[in-house]
């Protein structure tokens with residue numbers, strides 16, 4: 001077993017999923033383009049795709065409060081990993097899915113992981129989806145992550161997605177799409193922090209097709225040094241529905257942030273709101289924390305830590 | 310002598326906002342500063358905290374010249390400041406802020422005890438964010454709690470009563486009347502409220518960037534307006 005989980009792997013797994021040990025519930029661990037550990041449960045089956053790289057995850061109807069972990073780690077410089085993961089969530093099932101990708105690149109070739117995640121929720125299903133992206137390593141090879149998330153919500157189902165990318169990813173283009181039937185709810189909260197010459201772009205595209213579909217998209221980001229971020233959000237209200245999207249960014253140094261909100265109402269009962277704010281850390285926030293004895297640097301760190309919580 | 314201000318001048322846009330201020334404050338005193346809006350009270354407080362730097366003059370704490378020290382170093386020397394307009398944050402909770410104020414690990418229970426002392430039902434608040442969802446009065450109390458937790462040698466409150474409705478104000482007054490329980494050390498409180506002035510050891514009256522008068526609350530109130538109705542102070546001085 002040459003593919004055993006070593007120390008670097010463990011640390012990467014810890015960063016993206018807070019997993020010190022093998023997780024409870026079902027899991028599939030992918031390392032350098034190959035699945036290396038898998039466990040299924042009575043209610044959750046994981047099957048390797050035969051037509052392309054990736055897995056199908058089947059959750060039986062009425063499954064209650066089970067965990068599914070599908071972490072990906074890349075430690076091989078120069079690897080470009082593309083994977084398709086499809087989640088089929090049965091009626092009224094309620095599960096927590098923890099995904100994420102950690103790249104450790106000590107060399108000068110680019111390492112890339114493009115994960116295409118599709119979620120098919122049957123009537124009344126509920127999913128909480130947590131995704132963390134993290135990069136590290138001393139090499140000048142880039143660490144690139146381009147996730148695509150597609151969410152298909154049948155009547156009465158809901159999905160809550162939390163994504164975060166705080167450190168070490170040089171380039172990312174994140175696309176998130178949703179198609180919502182009646183009485184569904186899609187909540188997205190995204191946290192991004194970029195440094196150096198990093199680049200991050202996120203694109204949301206949500207179609208509110210059913211009556212009483214609703215979505216809430218929140219993006220909090222911090223762009224520092226020479227990094228660049230783009231936030232694009234397109235929401236279409238095609239029925240009596242509700243949408244709220246907000247983009248809130250802190251910029252520092254020479255960073256650039258562009259927010260492009262787009263809301264389209266194709267129905268007179270659609271209620272769509274977008275808020276966007278970009279600015280540097282408020283001087284009065286720094287001053288307040290400094291009056292408590294924090295140095296300017298410590299104050300800034302606390303403000304950012306809170307902001308990205 | 311805890312604090313000495315020597316010949317402090319602060320001028321902006323050709324206006325003397327502080328015009329040669331000299332002031333000594335003794336250790337352990339409870340001193341109130343009053344005077345009309347725009348007379349320079351907040352500016353004076355900010356100069357003591359280091360948020361503004363005077364054009365000339367010296368700020369001396371415990372015999373040490375701190376005029377050039379930045380805010381955080383003054384905080385470490387034992388100066389604490391409650392803002393007239395409390396600052397709001399995104400994502401920082403009341404508990405976070407209280408922990409930072411205490412400069413040590415405090416338990417939620419300790420945080421709650423401090424919040425109770427400023428009249429906030431602690432359990433409901435401790436995990437809330439210090440953001441715009443809190444009312445002005447709530448933010449003011451949290452501001453006072455952060456300052457109280459620091460246990461500084463010198464604590465400055467800038468109009469703690471501002472933005473607080475009358476009902477809450479009565480509670481808040483009790484907080485200050487029991488101040489010795491919360492804050493040990495010297496207190497400077499900027500206020501227009503007679504009840505606050507009454508509990509001060511001395512009251513400093515400012516007008517147009519100058520110290521006009523120092524005395525007891527009775528002396529100041531009688532001299533300036535001839536009666537002691539607090540709400541009339543401002544109008545009379547304008």
Ligand SMILES: Nc1ncnc2c1ncn2[C@@H]1O[C@H](COP(=O)(O)OP(=O)(O)O)[C@@H](O)[C@H]1O
Nearest residue numbers: 321322326344345346347348349350351352353
């Ligand atoms: N940095 C500044 N630049 C210009 N004007 C200022 C500045 N700081 C204070 N002032 C002005 O100085 C005056 C005194 O302000 P302040 O100290 O806030 O008064 P008070 O607290 O007594 O109401 C006000 O007219 C205010 O607008």
Ligand SMILES: [Mg+2]
Nearest residue numbers: 350351393467
């Ligand atoms: Mg003022």
